[in-house]
Amino acid sequence: MRVSFLAPLALSVACSLTGKTAATSAFNNEARSDGTTTYDYIIVGAGVSGLVVANRLTEDSRTSVLVIERGDFDNKPEAIVPWYGNLLDTSVLMNPTSAPNAKLNNATTSIAVPAVVGGGSVVNGMGYIRGSKADYDSWEALGNPGWGWSGLLPYFRKGTTFTPPSPAAASEWNITWDSSAYGNGPLHVSIPDFQYPDIATIWDALRHQNVPVPLGSNNGGGPGAVWTPSTIDARTKTRSTSRSAYYDPVNATRPNLKLLTGQTAAEILFHKGHPLTTAGVRIVSRVDNTTRNVYARKEVILAAGAVQTPQLLQVSGIGPASVLQAAGIPVKKDMPAVGANYQDHATAILIFSLANPSFPNPNTIFTNATYNASVWDEYLANKTGPIAAASATTVLLFSRPQLDTSPLLPNDTAPHTESLPPIYSTSPSLLAGYQAQLSLLRARLLSNASSITAHALLGSGFTPAILFQPLSRGTVTLNLTHPHSLPVVSLNTFSHPLDAANMIAIVRRARRFWASPELAPLGPTEVQPGAQWQTDEEILEALTTNPNALWGSLAHPSGTCAMMPERLGGCVAPDLRVYGVRGLSVVDASVLPLIPGAALQATVYAVAEKAADLIKARG
Numbered sequence: 001m002r003v004s005f006l007a008p009l010a011l012s013v014a015c016s017l018t019g020k021t022a023a024t025s026a027f028n029n030e031a032r033s034d035g036t037t038t039y040d041y042i043i044v045g046a047g048v049s050g051l052v053v054a055n056r057l058t059e060d061s062r063t064s065v066l067v068i069e070r071g072d073f074d075n076k077p078e079a080i081v082p083w084y085g086n087l088l089d090t091s092v093l094m095n096p097t098s099a100p101n102a103k104l105n106n107a108t109t110s111i112a113v114p115a116v117v118g119g120g121s122v123v124n125g126m127g128y129i130r131g132s133k134a135d136y137d138s139w140e141a142l143g144n145p146g147w148g149w150s151g152l153l154p155y156f157r158k159g160t161t162f163t164p165p166s167p168a169a170a171s172e173w174n175i176t177w178d179s180s181a182y183g184n185g186p187l188h189v190s191i192p193d194f195q196y197p198d199i200a201t202i203w204d205a206l207r208h209q210n211v212p213v214p215l216g217s218n219n220g221g222g223p224g225a226v227w228t229p230s231t232i233d234a235r236t237k238t239r240s241t242s243r244s245a246y247y248d249p250v251n252a253t254r255p256n257l258k259l260l261t262g263q264t265a266a267e268i269l270f271h272k273g274h275p276l277t278t279a280g281v282r283i284v285s286r287v288d289n290t291t292r293n294v295y296a297r298k299e300v301i302l303a304a305g306a307v308q309t310p311q312l313l314q315v316s317g318i319g320p321a322s323v324l325q326a327a328g329i330p331v332k333k334d335m336p337a338v339g340a341n342y343q344d345h346a347t348a349i350l351i352f353s354l355a356n357p358s359f360p361n362p363n364t365i366f367t368n369a370t371y372n373a374s375v376w377d378e379y380l381a382n383k384t385g386p387i388a389a390a391s392a393t394t395v396l397l398f399s400r401p402q403l404d405t406s407p408l409l410p411n412d413t414a415p416h417t418e419s420l421p422p423i424y425s426t427s428p429s430l431l432a433g434y435q436a437q438l439s440l441l442r443a444r445l446l447s448n449a450s451s452i453t454a455h456a457l458l459g460s461g462f463t464p465a466i467l468f469q470p471l472s473r474g475t476v477t478l479n480l481t482h483p484h485s486l487p488v489v490s491l492n493t494f495s496h497p498l499d500a501a502n503m504i505a506i507v508r509r510a511r512r513f514w515a516s517p518e519l520a521p522l523g524p525t526e527v528q529p530g531a532q533w534q535t536d537e538e539i540l541e542a543l544t545t546n547p548n549a550l551w552g553s554l555a556h557p558s559g560t561c562a563m564m565p566e567r568l569g570g571c572v573a574p575d576l577r578v579y580g581v582r583g584l585s586v587v588d589a590s591v592l593p594l595i596p597g598a599a600l601q602a603t604v605y606a607v608a609e610k611a612a613d614l615i616k617a618r619g
Contacts, residue, residue, distance in 0.1 A: 049303040128230060131598040137149055163234035267315055315483050413471065430569035475492075
């Protein structure tokens, strides 16, 4: 309903942006091809990680890089104007549908997999938030030296430039931030001046409930109420993406960087003989279905994301032998880790109807045509107002001890091996790695240093409740009858019982927040899941039987080519090279061994910056 109301109204006002913005060089790049077939590096995927690595590798003019991207350049207003972060542009998504989820009444979920230059940075909600120090230190504890908070912080800083709000806005809204968490990098992040008036009431309630208020959201600190930057370039009031930050500024001046759009990577090519060594990639044109081979002198670098990267490995013969054989794929390396360890952020959509909201509020743009037209006029004229802002900058983070829940018992974090995907039962290394993860997750769940949930608060009663630190594990595997079509994603949401128990506790804590006396003037009434559901069993049933009440995926797929020791079910080493294969590395969200307590965008930018240095160092 929200999209259908907006389409004839806001889009008609914003259509002039297409001509205005696309005329600038930053949004008018064309893919280039000079017929070359051999490069130093081939990168599969022009999303966040792929464009970061491509930019850094081609800083050396002697290094040639080819980037292969299934999608195209997107110059529509939806890819440029910050307000569109409130919506999801499905026109640039592949949207594989998950397998039925047994714990969610056999519901299926659409997985948002971007196919566009810039990847998820073009379509996401633009929140730039990092996990806690404890989250990343867990990666290092799993056998990855240099991948803890102290090893990643220089790369978080290297990639970002932060612009604070104006002094007037900072004073009006009491906005705080920590400038030391940022550097002077290509990606521009900022906290917009515009806030809806009811945000002040929400912050008043937070302070009266003694919720901690850290200085900033991105310095490795723990839970609390924070002001979170968005990937908005404060100079232009437009979305900052991996394309605008890492590709557009160098496109015209680096002949050693080639980007081919509209091309699907069909298969990784290998040299004959042993050890297994990559030669290049077979690509297929989406325009005319023609096939050709391109070759890499040094490495093939996979940056296609946590759904597409494991699929490409599997169709190329690297993955669980049982899956490959069933799909008729010759096995080059039996590796159960490829496609296992899938993690995502399940999200309960809590809705509180406000009887007395202020004017304007986040819904006004949908319900008031006069206001809608006026804010678009304001943006076009001055680049100010709600259209220059993102989906939310106030984020409420809780640790598990801060929830209304019982203490964590020893058996609560037991493996529950019967709930794991079948591949775990035949792979001792995967099971050993999962048990190592559980030990670290237990420590994080007991601590106030790591968040278990986040509520992004925009100034309305819409209160998404994101489950961080999931114990459930899913898989990405080939479609056995059509291996080159979209893969099968099994989310297995709530397959571990503690995830459901934690979500119930999160719902109860959100209810207590909205029952705060400071929020009473807004007149909140719980609409979803509904105040009539009171017991744990009732709350869980309300969430899992209503497809609108719980999302199995928040478009944060990760972990499917995990960076862990091979004996623990790892796929890549700390240098991001695939075990047992020469000239093949992975640099996207699939390498994350444990999903952090944050949206993935900030983390993937830092991982890619570090990956580029690792690849450069091996020459």
